[in-house]
Amino acid sequence: MTANSAGPEIERLISLLARLPGLGPRSARRVALVLMKRKEALLDPLVSAMQDVGRVIRTCSVCGHVDTSDPCTICTDARRDPATICVVEDIGDVWALERAGVFRGRYHVLGGLLSALDGRGPETLGLPRLIARLGDGKVTEIILALAATVDGQATAFYISGELAALGVKVTRLGQGLPFGGELGWLDDGTLTAAFRARQSVG
Amino acid sequence: MQAARPMDAQIPAPASAPRAYALTRLSLSNYRSYVGIALECDARPVVLAGENGAGKTNVLEAISWLSPGRGLRGVPFVEACREEPGAAPAAWAVAATLLGPDGAFEAGTGISANSEGETPRRLVRINHAPASGPSALTEIFSVLWLTPAMDRLFIEGASGRRKFLDRIAMGFEPGHAQACAAYERATRERLRLLRDGRGDPRWLDGLEAEMARHGAAMIRNRLHAVMRLMSAMEEETSGFPAAIIALAGEAETLFAADPASACEAIAARLARSRRLDEAAGRTLFGPHRADLDVRHARRNREAASCSTGEQKALLISLILAAARAQSGRAVPVLLLDEVAAHLDETRRMALFDAITALGAQAWMTGTDMTMFEPMDSRAQKFRVGNGAIIPH
Ligand SMILES: Nc1ncnc2c1ncn2[C@@H]1O[C@H](COP(=O)(O)OP(=O)(O)O)[C@@H](O)[C@H]1O
Ligand SMILES: [Mg+2]
Ligand SMILES: [Zn+2]
Numbered sequence: 001m002t003a004n005s006a007g008p009e010i011e012r013l014i015s016l017l018a019r020l021p022g023l024g025p026r027s028a029r030r031v032a033l034v035l036m037k038r039k040e041a042l043l044d045p046l047v048s049a050m051q052d053v054g055r056v057i058r059t060c061s062v063c064g065h066v067d068t069s070d071p072c073t074i075c076t077d078a079r080r081d082p083a084t085i086c087v088v089e090d091i092g093d094v095w096a097l098e099r100a101g102v103f104r105g106r107y108h109v110l111g112g113l114l115s116a117l118d119g120r121g122p123e124t125l126g127l128p129r130l131i132a133r134l135g136d137g138k139v140t141e142i143i144l145a146l147a148a149t150v151d152g153q154a155t156a157f158y159i160s161g162e163l164a165a166l167g168v169k170v171t172r173l174g175q176g177l178p179f180g181g182e183l184g185w186l187d188d189g190t191l192t193a194a195f196r197a198r199q200s201v202g
Numbered sequence: 203m204q205a206a207r208p209m210d211a212q213i214p215a216p217a218s219a220p221r222a223y224a225l226t227r228l229s230l231s232n233y234r235s236y237v238g239i240a241l242e243c244d245a246r247p248v249v250l251a252g253e254n255g256a257g258k259t260n261v262l263e264a265i266s267w268l269s270p271g272r273g274l275r276g277v278p279f280v281e282a283c284r285e286e287p288g289a290a291p292a293a294w295a296v297a298a299t300l301l302g303p304d305g306a307f308e309a310g311t312g313i314s315a316n317s318e319g320e321t322p323r324r325l326v327r328i329n330h331a332p333a334s335g336p337s338a339l340t341e342i343f344s345v346l347w348l349t350p351a352m353d354r355l356f357i358e359g360a361s362g363r364r365k366f367l368d369r370i371a372m373g374f375e376p377g378h379a380q381a382c383a384a385y386e387r388a389t390r391e392r393l394r395l396l397r398d399g400r401g402d403p404r405w406l407d408g409l410e411a412e413m414a415r416h417g418a419a420m421i422r423n424r425l426h427a428v429m430r431l432m433s434a435m436e437e438e439t440s441g442f443p444a445a446i447i448a449l450a451g452e453a454e455t456l457f458a459a460d461p462a463s464a465c466e467a468i469a470a471r472l473a474r475s476r477r478l479d480e481a482a483g484r485t486l487f488g489p490h491r492a493d494l495d496v497r498h499a500r501r502n503r504e505a506a507s508c509s510t511g512e513q514k515a516l517l518i519s520l521i522l523a524a525a526r527a528q529s530g531r532a533v534p535v536l537l538l539d540e541v542a543a544h545l546d547e548t549r550r551m552a553l554f555d556a557i558t559a560l561g562a563q564a565w566m567t568g569t570d571m572t573m574f575e576p577m578d579s580r581a582q583k584f585r586v587g588n589g590a591i592i593p594h
Contacts, residue, residue, distance in 0.1 A: 048289050116398065117390060117394055122402060128587075150384050150416075154388070155408070157411055157412075162406070
């Protein structure tokens with residue numbers, strides 16, 4: 001396939017689509033083709049859905065989750081357990097845990113793991129925000145649900161160290177997590193088992 | 203964390219399952235000198251004959267990518283893309299049908315088609331589904347190799363010997379590749395922190411704990427491999443001398459002193475050497491500095507001071523011992539590049555007989571087909587040349 005066989009607007013769409021996870025240049029062309037062929041049924045509704053979402057999404061100033069309100073739906077849901085906070089790497093992990101339905105507390109979303117090689121230091125973890133939430137003494141347990149990768153475990157080590165002096169119980173997900181498995185990849189059963197088998201840190 | 207798998211010798215494979223890994227199909231596309239080829243074979247040894255530059259080593263290298271690491275030439279995977287003057291290098295792929303104790307698998311690996319701004323990745327597929335990474339291949343396949351470049355293994359730096367041992371250790375413990383990769387990642391992270399001078403002690407503690415955890419696993423796996431190799435090493439027969447091997451290094455000594463507390467000891471040692479590592483710009487302590495000592499048993503002489511021929515024979519002894527030691531589960535595929543050419547006739551026969559006794563699918567290359575005549579119907583023979591591979 002020769003490059004630039006379509007107008008610049010279409011080429012721009014294709015190059016944006018190619019940046020989506022799971023899409024390469026070739027599949028991006030295929031998607032663009034489908035969208036253009038099915039303008040009324042797909043392209044137009046997609047344009048307005050994306051615009052709507054783009055207008056309303058907010059990052060929750062309490063937990064770092066992304067939702068349509070700030071504080072987010074989870075933070076404002078009175079039925080959720082205020083005593084436990086689950087620390088996760090990103091929004092995808094919140095979705096995975098919600099889908100599995102294993103956790104009824106609230107979250108703290110890091111937005112990424114510590115990584116010297118990627119230039120992500122402790123200041124990017126939003127820990128002051130997390131520590132502020134412990135002020136009223138209602139939170140009794142913090143669960144570190146981070147990947148079993150080097151970065152995940154080093155980050156868990158760091159956070160548990162920061163929390164050690166604050167008198168809150170810190171736990172980690174139990175064994176059974178495949179090494180290097182990010183949470184979003186796990187099936188609900190494995191996730192549930194890992195949650196049940198969580199262990200105290202330190 | 204190490205994958206659960208029965209220890210080799212304890213649970214024998216069912217009688218019907220093959221005792222050796224083997225390829226029954228291999229296809230290459232845009233792989234170095236090959237535009238595209240497909241090869242069918244059975245579980246017997248394979249002979250590839252052809253002139254210099256015909257593409258024999260390329261085939262062995264392609265097979266070697268069905269394991270973690272940098273392949274038999276030890277180069278970044280992007281280099282395997284076929285290059286043609288005036289054209290952009292195309293994305294390479296290797297696919298194979300693999301037989302083993304757990305049945306047949308379709309395995310594939312290659313470079314991701316590069317989309318804008320993304321660094322290319324090595325993709326792995328097992329039974330047509332994406333695998334988490336190259337380490338996943340150790341669960342379904344095992345391969346060892348010997349190449350002319352390894353003739354200097356005992357003379358050159360320790361890194362070649364470590365890689366040699368790690369390849370063998372992977373055969374015993376599939377989790378070894380992952381432990382090595384995780385250790386390396388943690389080491390690089392720590393070194394970057396030290397170099398940037400933003401060394402947050404708690405962050406360093408966390409990374410050192412990871413280095414210690416994976417490093418201790420590496421040492422344990424390597425020691426285990428050394429033990430297994432030694433017990434599978436046969437008395438000197440037909441010119442392949444018995445070798446005495448040992449793992450040496452500061453971290454290894456620390457581990458051996460008290461394996462149960464090795465993790466803590468390694469982490470503490472790393473924490474003490476932060477200053478020194480920062481000044482040196484590299485990590486001075488750890489299993490990445492280990493060495494494998496090899497001695498010629500009968501001559502009681504270190505391998506490095508043996509003759510060139512003796513060194514080659516020692517290497518073959520080690521490879522055969524490794525294959526034998528893995529035979530409880532399944533004998534690995536052996537890639538023996540230009541090995542036959544450097545052996546006198548007696549040793550060549552002895553090698554062929556050893557391969558036959560093991561039931562190994564050994565892939566052997568040479569310029570001269572007649573060299574392999576003694577293999578007779580014990581091997582399947584192919585001619586390599588002009589970008590093609592044809593049955594002989
Ligand atoms: N990336 C590449 N693209 C195209 N050709 C390559 C590439 N890498 C190596 N070759 C070619 O492959 C040939 C070497 O093949 P090799 O397998 O080493 O031969 P031999 O049969 O001697 O083992 C050389 O002709 C070399 O030019
Ligand atoms: Mg060659
Ligand atoms: Zn929130």
